[in-house]
Amino acid sequence: MAAGIRFDPYVVPALDGVAYGLLVFVAAAGLVLCFGVAGILNLAHGTLYAIGGYTAAALLDGGWPSLALALAVGVVAATASGALVAGLLTRVAARNHLTQALLTFGVALAGGSLLVGAFGPDDPPVRVPAALDGSVVVAGHRYAAYRLVFIVVAALLAGLLHLVVRRTRAGMLVRAAVDDAEMVAVLGVSPARIRVGVLAAAGALAGAAGVLGAPIIGPGPDTADAVLLLSLVVVVLGGLGSMTGTLLAALAVGQIQTLGVALAPSAAPFLLFAAMAVVLAVRARGLATARRTT
Amino acid sequence: MRQGAVRALRRGVAAAVVVALVLAPWTVDDYTVALLARTLALGLVAVSVALLTGVAGLPTLGQTAPYAAGAYASAVVGSHLSDVGLAHLGIAAAAGAALAAVTVPLVVSARGVVLLMITLAVGELAVTVVGRWRSVTGGTDGLAGVPAIRPLWGLPVLATDRARYLYTLVVVAVLVGVVLLVLRTRVGLLLRAGRDDEARLRASGHRVPVHVAGVHVAAGAVAGAAGSLLVVAQQFVSPADFGFDTSALLLLGVVIGGTASVGGALVGAALVVAARDWLFGVLPGQAPLVLGLAFVAAVYLLPDGGRRPPVRGRLLPAVPARRPVPDRPTPTGVRA
Structure with missing residues (x-):
């Protein structure tokens, strides 16, 4: 870093927190959809992100075309994997939540093992496009250009998701299925098809988050678990089913993980736990009924 | 008549298993004995999972949290205070119960998949905290060289793998016996009633939230005690013992063993852990893949996933009236 640049220690962590939070939101949004619509706790969600x-690690070579290719391949692969999970689940959908958890965990274990077998046990390096490899000056601070662009792209994705869920017919059907699946079936739309579609869409979101977020939360053997945990925490904090709540929770978790660590390093391990305990204790009774009211 | 034969057969098998468990340390090598002791500790956690999931109808993925709390309480606090196993067990059970009590407000009104999600998040966060709180827990390196204990005041120190195994076996047998005895009383009846028809239990004036809180704390205490046994068995503790895969293996064991059967949960967890350890030896590197496929296969092959428990005094289980889901439905009339 060039000498003479004023360095306020908290601006960069705060920006990092925004990037981190938006990444977690895009990853967690899929989990909210699965959970809210299909009532499925998809434990393989982190694996979809890892895909x-x-x-991204395999295809990115520093150019723009490779980014487009990686995005396309990653999204398609993760969507297909989400649809595969949905296909496996439809035959046991009438069973209880335990079998669903077992099945999705089995998929996560097997998928994680296949990924490590294919890409090796180390964390592979990820090359961002050369044009974004440098840093830019934001309000007097140097900041990685890729993260800045990522913040914009992820915010766009979040806005797009909001529009799709709120304004399109598909989004309306999905919301209707949350409220009353039987009534949707009476209208002539198969809830099973909605479930498959939602799980595939969740896979697409996780895949997109995985490709675009690879320079922030990189692929590796532990990625799937870490992303699943963060997504779970964010979904629970956000009120189990509310997209807006999930977005706010994700941004808060991003700040806790970056700014919180910079401000209070000794308390860092407990901050996430404490935040969850506080939020849950305050609105614990609301959680049980949250799914219906969304 | 058939029921009587089945019952006799089950008693015979149970007796054979107990005899085999007692005689095991004299027939296999020390390494296997240590593995068996560790498996017994995990089996006790599975019992706590079965207590919540099967008996009370509260599915959980987070019993690793009180398990870890008990293990670290036993290793850190216990080692400073005393070298008596009974004291360690008490401290560990108290730690597990305390952690469960802290999380009661989060779980008391949640059911079904919401509960799975909350418990999983709590369990994972607890393990994350354990991994990062270096000054006390040793971080991801764990705590090695936990001193050996004596079971009771005045008894010799447990110096061999065989002695540690027998201590674990006795403690597990006693605790499982206590759980079974308690479940035969009115308490067990109330828990099962809450699982089968919560709204009706509420309507007849029972305070279901108190039952739910009670069974959570009790299951936390059992899991905490299991944590103490784990520390005794392997004289080492690290966050790897309480990872996400441990919760899932426990769940698989409980589902295989029959969710509502405490003994079945113990056996199922032991089978699953043994299969996992064997696979890691036979197929290094491929074990998670095979295990994952086994999970998927188990879901398809098991007769009804989580089987519905037979109703006492009937040959066949009652036909479920509405839907074959043993999870508790969200109680009607509960609003924020």
Whole structure:
């Protein structure tokens, strides 16, 4: 870093927190959809993110075309994997939540093992496009250009998701299925098809997050678990089913993980736990009924 | 008549298993004995999972949290205070119960998949905290060289793998016996009633939230005690013992063993852990893949996933009236 640049220690962590939070939101949005619509706790969700991450690591070579290719391949692969999970689940959908958890965890274990087998046990390096490899000056601070662009792209994705869920017919059907699946079936739309579509869409979101977020939360053997945990925390904090709540929770978690660590390093391990405990204790009774009211 | 034969057969098998478990340390090598002791500790956690998931109808993925709390309490606090196993067990059970009590407000009104999600998040966060709180837990390196204990005041120190195994076996047998005895009383009846029809239990004036809180704390205490046994068995503790895969293996064991059967949960967890350890030896590198496929296969092959428990005094289980889901439905009339 060039000498003479004023360095306020908290601006960069705060920006990092925004990037981190938006990444977690895009990853967690898929989990909210699965959970809210299909009532499925998809434990393979982190693995779908890892698929995107590994695709990015394998295909990115520093150029723009490779980014487009990686995004396309990663999204398609993760969507297909989401649809596969949905296909496996439809035959046991009438069973209880335990079998669903077992099945999705089995898929996560097997998928994680296949990924490590294909890409090796180390964390592969990820090359961002050369044009974004440098840093830019934001309000007197140097900041990685890729992260800045990522913040914009992820915000666009979040806005797009909001529009799709709120304004399109598909989004309306999905919301209707949350409220009353039987009534949707009476209208002539198969809830099973909605479930498959939602799980595939969740896979697409996780895959996109994996490709675009690979330089932030990189692919590796531990990625799937870490992303699943962060997504779970964010979904629970956000009120189990609310997209807006999930976005706010994700941004808060991003700040806790970056700014919180910079401000209070000794308390860092407990901050996430404490935040969750506080939020849950305050609105614990609301959680049980949250799914219906969304 | 058939029921009587089945019952006799089950008693015979159970007796054979107990005899085999007692005689095991004299027939296999020390390494296997240590593995068996560790498996027994995990089996006790599975019992706590079965207590919540099967008996009370509260599915959980987070019993690793009190398990870890008990293990670290036993290793850190216990080692400073005393070298008596009973004291360690008490401290560990108290730690597990305390952690469970802290999380009661989060779980008391949640059911089904919401509960799975919350418990999983709590369990994973607890393990994350354990991994990062270096000054006390040793971080991801774990705590090695936990001193050996004596079971009771005045008894010799447990110096061999065989002695540690027998201590674990006795403690597990006693605790499982206590759980089974308690479940035969009115308490067990109330828990099962809450699982089968919560709204009706509420309507007849029972305070279901108190039952739910009670069974959570009790299951936390059992899991905490299991944590103490784990520390005794392997004289080492690290966050790797409480990872996400541990929760899932426990769940698989409980589902295989029959969710509502405490003994079945113990056996199922032991089978699953043994299969996992064997696979890691036979197929290094491929074990997670095979294990994952086994999970998927188990879901398809098991007769009904989580089987519905037979109703006492009937040959066949009652036909479920509405849907074959043993999870508790969200109680009607509960609003924020």
